[in-house]
Amino acid sequence: MKYPLFALLLVALAAPVAAQTPPVPAFQFKCEDHANTQLRKTYCETRDLTLPAPPAGTPLSVDARLxxxxxxxxxxxxxxxxxxLVQASSGELADARALAASVRISTSGHQVQAARANGSLDDWGVSYEVLVPTNTSLALHATNGGLRLENVQGTIRFETTNGGVQLLNLAGDVRGKTTNGSLALVLTxxxxxxxxxDVQTTxxxxxxxxxxxxxxxLTARTTNGRxxxxxxxxxxxxxxxxxxxxxxxKGGPQLRLATxxxxxxxxxxxxxxSLAPGKE
Structure with missing residues (x-):
C-alpha cells in the first residue's frame, strides 16, 4: 500500500508545476492550395523549430529576404x-519539391534566415511565424513581404520594401519603415x-x-496626402x-508617424x- 500512496504524492506535487506551464499558441501559418498551371507548379511545406530566447540586450533577427x-x-x-513556410515553384512539381528541399534555414547566433544550397535566390521564398517571449528585442528584414507584430515589448527595428506593416499592442522603443506599403497601428x-x-512609409x-x-x-506628417x-x-x-x-x-512618450x-x-x-480595430 505504500507504493500507491507514494505515487499519489508525486502526482500531487507535480500538478502545480504542470499548471504553471503556459499553453503554446497554435501556429496560424499553413500551406494553401495553389492554382498550378501547365507551365508552373508550386510546392509548399512547413518546418517547425524551437530555439532559446536571446539574452537581454540582444535582438532576435529574422531575415525573410528576398x-x-x-x-x-x-x-x-x-x-x-x-x-x-517554404514555397518553391518550377515547371514540374518534382522539381519544385526538390528546390524547396534545397532551402536551408539557419538559427545560429539568434538569427533566423534561409538560403538555397547553391546560393540562388530565384523561384523560392520563406515566410516566418515566430512566437517569442513578450519581452524580446527584434530586428526584422523583408523585401517582398509584409510584417505583423503583436504583443511584444523591447527594442524593435523593422524594414521591408514591398509590403504592409501591422503593429498591435507593442511597447518599448519601436522604429521602422516600409517603402511600398501601408502602416496600421493599434495602441492599447x-x-x-x-x-x-517612429514609423514611416514612402x-x-x-x-x-x-x-x-x-x-x-503624437506627431503625424505627410507630404503628398491628407x-x-x-x-x-x-x-x-x-x-x-x-x-x-x-x-x-497629460502627454508622455513621443509617437511619430510619417508618409x-x-x-x-x-x-x-x-x-x-470603444473602437473596434479597423472600424470607424
Whole structure:
C-alpha cells in the first residue's frame, strides 16, 4: 500500500508545476492550395523549430529576404518557436519539391534566415511565424513581404520594401519603415510603455487607433496626402491638412508617424465608447 500512496504524492506535487506551464499558441501559418498551371507548379511545406530566447540586450533577427513575410507574436513561454513556410515553384512539381528541399534555414547566433544550397535566390521564398517571449528585442528584414507584430515589448527595428506593416499592442522603443506599403497601428493600455515609436512609409497610407483614455504625444506628417483625425474632445490637438500634433491626456512618450505619398488617419473614441480595430 505504500507504493500507491507514494505515487499519489508525486502526482500531487507535480500538478502545480504542470499548471504553471503556459499553453503554446497554435501556429496560424499553413500551406494553401495553389492554382498550378501547365507551365508552373508550386510546392509548399512547413518546418517547425524551437530555439532559446536571446539574452537581454540582444535582438532576435529574422531575415525573410528576398520573398517572404514575417509575423511575430508574444507569448508567455521562455523559448522562441518558429514556423517556416517554404514555397518553391518550377515547371514540374518534382522539381519544385526538390528546390524547396534545397532551402536551408539557419538559427545560429539568434538569427533566423534561409538560403538555397547553391546560393540562388530565384523561384523560392520563406515566410516566418515566430512566437517569442513578450519581452524580446527584434530586428526584422523583408523585401517582398509584409510584417505583423503583436504583443511584444523591447527594442524593435523593422524594414521591408514591398509590403504592409501591422503593429498591435507593442511597447518599448519601436522604429521602422516600409517603402511600398501601408502602416496600421493599434495602441492599447493607458499609455505607451517605453521610449515611443517612429514609423514611416514612402508610398502608403497610415492608420492609427488610440484608446479613449491615453497619455502620449503624437506627431503625424505627410507630404503628398491628407491627415484626418477623429479624437476624443479632451485631446489637445493642432490639425492641419498635412500634419497633426496631438497630446493625449497629460502627454508622455513621443509617437511619430510619417508618409510621403499617402494619407494618415488617427482614430480615438470618446471616453465610454470603444473602437473596434479597423472600424470607424
Amino acid at each position: 520573398n517572404g513575410s514575417i509575423t511575430v507574436r508574444g507569448w508567455a513561454g521562455a523559448t522562441v518557436r518558429v514556423r517556416a 493600455g493607458a499609455t505607451w510603455d517605453g521610449t515611443g515609436f 508610398s502608403g497610407s497610415i492608420r492609427c487607433e488610440v484608446p479613449a483614455t491615453y497619455a502620449a504625444t 491627415v484626418k483625425a477623429s479624437l476624443a474632445p479632451a485631446t489637445r490637438k493642432q490639425l492641419l491638412p498635412r500634419s497633426l500634433m496631438a497630446t493625449f491626456g 510621403i505619398n499617402g494619407s494618415i488617419e488617427v482614430q480615438q473614441p470618446a471616453a465610454g465608447s
